[in-house]
Amino acid sequence: MSSESISQSISIVHPIRLSHGKNAEVWDENGKRYIDFVGGIGVLNLGHCHPRVVAAIQQQATRLTHYAFNAAPHGPYVEFMERLARFMPLSYPVSGMLTNSGAEAAENALKIVRGATGRTAVIAFDGGFHGRTLATLNLNGKVAPYKQKIGVLPGPVYHLPYPSADNGVTCEEALKAMDRLFSVEIDVAEVACFIVEPVQGEAGFLALDVEFARALRRFCDQQGILLIADEIQSGFGRTGQRFAFTRLGIEPDLVLLGKSIGGGVPLGAVVGRKALLDNLPKGGLGGTYSGNPIACAAALATLDEMSDLNLQTWGERQEQAIVSRYQRWQAERLTPYLGRLTGVGAMRGIELVKADGSPAPEQLSALLSAARDAGLLLMPSGKSRHIVRLLAPLTIEPQVLEEGLDILEDCLARLA
Known part of the structure; x- marks a missing residue:
């Protein structure tokens, strides 16, 4: 999705071309829908095109x-x-x-x-x-x-x-x-x-x-x-x-x-x-x-x-959803690559590591691609690009958050 008129020194995480978005969802020019766990890299705590x-x-x-x-x-x-x-x-x-x-x-x-x-x-x-x-x-x-x-x-x-x-x-x-x-x-x-x-x-x-x-x-x-x-x-x-x-x-x-x-x-x-x-x-x-x-x-x-009540409600809801999923994945041994859950509140990362505890950037790259194909956008982080950072809008609808976590779970389970 690059153009010769744009500097090739800009690195693109997801080779798609977006058209429009609403809260925690975006659509590309072909009409494909994605759940957005990138949020403009932390810019969209209130989601895309918040009415106010x-x-x-x-x-x-x-x-x-x-x-x-x-x-x-x-x-x-x-x-x-x-x-x-x-x-x-x-x-x-x-x-x-x-x-x-x-x-x-x-x-x-x-x-x-x-x-x-x-x-x-x-x-x-x-x-x-x-x-x-x-x-x-x-x-x-x-x-x-x-x-x-x-x-x-x-x-x-x-x-x-x-x-x-x-x-x-x-x-x-x-x-x-x-x-x-x-x-x-x-x-x-x-x-x-x-x-x-x-x-x-x-x-x-x-x-x-x-x-x-x-x-x-x-x-x-x-x-x-x-x-x-x-x-x-x-x-x-x-x-x-x-x-x-x-x-x-x-x-x-x-x-x-x-x-x-x-x-x-x-x-x-x-x-x-x-x-x-x-x-x-x-x-x-x-x-x-x-x-x-x-x-x-x-x-x-x-x-x-951004009232304190809104921030607390949104943060607790997202934190509980992410933490409870992660704990279940850990208990069920969803994937051998599942590492630590990092961060606090709704600012969370999921580490992917190999059996010896070393970073697993290849698996993270595969996860990003598989999740994108399934309709979920994720963002890498970490010194070795082995940590998924979850930046869904705080205003994400509960059912959309769960749908996104379902996709993430399925893609994690299929990591090889």
Whole structure:
């Protein structure tokens, strides 16, 4: 389904051409229906073409399609930022800026922490993913394919093991590695920030160790280092809560937002402590399209749907369906390739491994193909592309969710 007019450096997971979608279902140009467990890679927590989001887009498009906020402010930007500040589960005064994407949010966060601390070094984590722009590439805890053939990247950036029950790295091991880093590699006084995903997305939905998160927060406070939580994929209800950092019992200094923030329309944000967001000179932050009126209207409609009750109900329903299926598959020994169930809440991954416990990417590739043929779209993840990440819309109808899990079950059972 590729075209010579499109860069061949773009990798396509599913070689089909989509026509339209509704909630958790999409159709290709031949009229074939698929249940969507990809959700635009975490963008569609409210599903395809949510009526409230569509109505907001249509209404705004008749009033003002664009104005650069830094040239002349417009209502949707102001209203959304006020609503977003109240939506953030943070105890301190919140300020922020809108961007076009999660990667752009990460880039701006790096500028903000440099301006606030006068330091340049960043500590990120193995397996992390923060974007495809030049500075965010160096934050990513994986070389292939993102850093290949690119050369020297902006820095300095250092990486630590990511402690999680989902990958077997303990809090003690991560803290020991951190002690070594500051003993051997870099003076702690040069570090501006740590950047961490409360649940790693690209790595296979690995949930951060709670004890480590709290130890990291204490360490940052002691050393004058800022803590950035990347909630681009885990935010806006993906785990059944507004944001995943709340389960860790910590407050980050900055939070990166994107993906499901705009109900399918490109939008991102950096939010956090007001003093940090205000520290750069006038004009130091901004952007031509950042906070486009149509995107802000879609984001306002998205927030209207994301009440705590809705998020909890949707998250618990999806979590229970996935966990109960997985436990049955495990008890019945559905396939010898069934590994761990990763993640938290409705943000879940299913690991495929061989008999010796090593990753099984060939089987995952076969699973993606078989499921697609049967009408289910899945997304790979993990360092070895051996973990299926389940990103069905939170609003998926229960019967459609069960139908999708039925297809997944059948395809898993037929793995050879």
